[in-house]
Amino acid sequence: MAAPAPERRTFLGRLSLPERNYLADALRTETVGGVLLLVAAITALIWANTPLSSSYTAVSDFHIGPASLGLNLSVEHWAADGLLAVFFFVAGIELKRELVAGELRDRRTAALPVIAAVCGMAMPAMVYLLVTAVGGGSTKGWAVPTATDIAFALAVLAVIGTSLPSALRAFLLTLAVVDDLFAILIIAVFFTADLNFAALGGAFAGLALFWLLLRKEVRGWYIYVPLALVVWGLMYNSGVHATIAGVAMGLMLRCTRREGEQHSPGEHIEHLVRPLSAGLAVPLFALFSAGVSIGGDALGQVFTRPETLGVVLGLVVGKTIGIFGGTWLAARFTKAELNPDLAWPDVLALASLAGIGFTVSLLIGELAFEGDATLTEEIKASVLMGSLIAAVLACILLKLRDRTYLALFAEEERDEDLDGIPDVYEQDNPEYHLRMAAIYEAKAAEHRRRAQVAGASRDGGGSPA
Template structure:
């Protein structure tokens, strides 16, 4: 704790009012995206297990794009390599925004979600590795259960937790933001097999021009879009997964205005592209990625006894919960900080379980690890769906019970006795 008049360090406190408002806006968009994501995944599963499954596979394998540029990709590949670059562009904007101008610019406040995200990556990876030890081919999927699907998790939270404190929602979002950053680093470092230095070096040229233009606050799409597309194409040609280009482009965008205060270009782009990412990009990717033939109850059981699938399910349900909760607890012990007085460790466990909802990035890593359409990839997809469903259901039971307890807190947070537009709880000294 701090001495004197300094504010004591608390874990998962509610944060500043501007940040709370911004997070609430993001949550609304991501929640809608989560519903559309679920719809895309269900449609793919129904179609892939229907008498017309051949037509679904044929649609996924349709090729479009210029062959001369080696971009004659299948629709499934365009969804994973092309559309998801937009998703990671928004993630890059959000990561930079959080650490430059958000509440996470305070190292004390950033320590909790960063530690939780790291714990939520390391422990699931260790559990998966332990289950598949000795099988070198299966070990390639160690990173599959490390990702958290923010849209899906927030959609579940929105349904079951109307009265949960805003601090929990902020924690889940910021944890997922850091999780996305870790995921893209893992993809770039561990899932790049054939690296071509030439295209990668060439990609630095349009990226540099893009950076100069956005730093000068240029918004002209006819200038920026071709540069972004060229950067993406060259990164794709280099052998590094093309979604890395999206993150690099997002990091290039300035967060703060050069003169005066207020939002910078990053917030402008985020407002433009987040709805596209949530409502189009992720649901379309889910539609092309989630279509796996289950083969009835017998096929489901056969898939889940595969060590690859078993490792993913255990890692998502138990690994994420242990990793996120354990890391948060360790931060508490080493910093001698306490949970915010409105929260208990049961809230943290429920939220950690939501972190076990891995979908978008998990499916992507599964394709990269085993090859799209392989038996291991199909088993991994089933495991991702089952593990995410189990984690979401257990989280729903815990957080639903806590939701009733938090109704009073929700009412307190909305009180604005002085009618200045800012709830009194955000102006009160702790």
């Protein structure tokens, strides 16, 4: 007896209704945050390239915090190590939810975005290493072009007004979540200084207490927020990058719903903290990290120095080839069929959009070239330039298919029976067809009534007075 043929799955197919609703809520906040991120980055560039540049340097270098606790840090340092811990806390919750309730819970479904994300990080690193090997540059920045900034990417979508179907947006978000996971691992493994084992032990003890309180279902922000601050401070002094504390605490939250729960604790806390992350933490980080000189000499260095050229090519070329190639190969060998409403150029456009690497790329650039202020500034300029080129390329590719996206988006949002559920999710429901039949009959009756009124009016107007 012949073995049954493997089940063919649809790649970029329609999401389930709960996943679609969650995605819409999450991306709405991230899009607003992305616009604020753009505003903060532009403000930083203007501030740092005008006669007010000395004040920008003074504010960024201003130190504040208790020196006795090892936390007398500059404002720029607080933004990178403190505020970004909030960003990574949300990233940890997102990752946990994707693993237990989202696109990554099914290994077969997760294969495509995971392979695409891995290839989308490996290829930029290889491009960077190739460029620096040929040009004789430093290999320290290999990880800079590996990260994708989902908020910046969504801000670009908001600016150009492209109504991407939910499946494409979900794929982009899942790519970013997996991307964040590997970025966290890179920071933890490759950018950890000399360890202070006493502080590290204290941080682990604090995390254990955090986990125990969650398991005992102890409630109260006044317990968790002070504990989180203590864990963060100990992690910072341990030599491990302090943002790892945020990720660890995010991963500990329960993201599965129990009977009678409308939202899991993780989803509830993410809903509360995400606006703080997207609307305050990340824009402030951008404000104090994106302020680099963009004079003629600086821009010239971006395309002539091997380290900076490697970052630009890694983001623009490496990301696009890596994600598109990894996705195509994974779909080919996992027998996944592309959604018939979409085409492979759509995946190519999405891959180029993922070349926008801002927040985490800037952070890794600072860590990789710490102590070399000039090269750090040039690497930041190359991240900005590479992200800008990737954004322009993605805009061109997405605009070529804008009419298709608008039609698909309109079909996803259509709700003619006005019950709050898009019609595409009710087509197999008999009650839906009864409601629609009643709606169509009411519209036909109204049309007939208007026709009769119009006819009577014409007859009346033609009769003698």
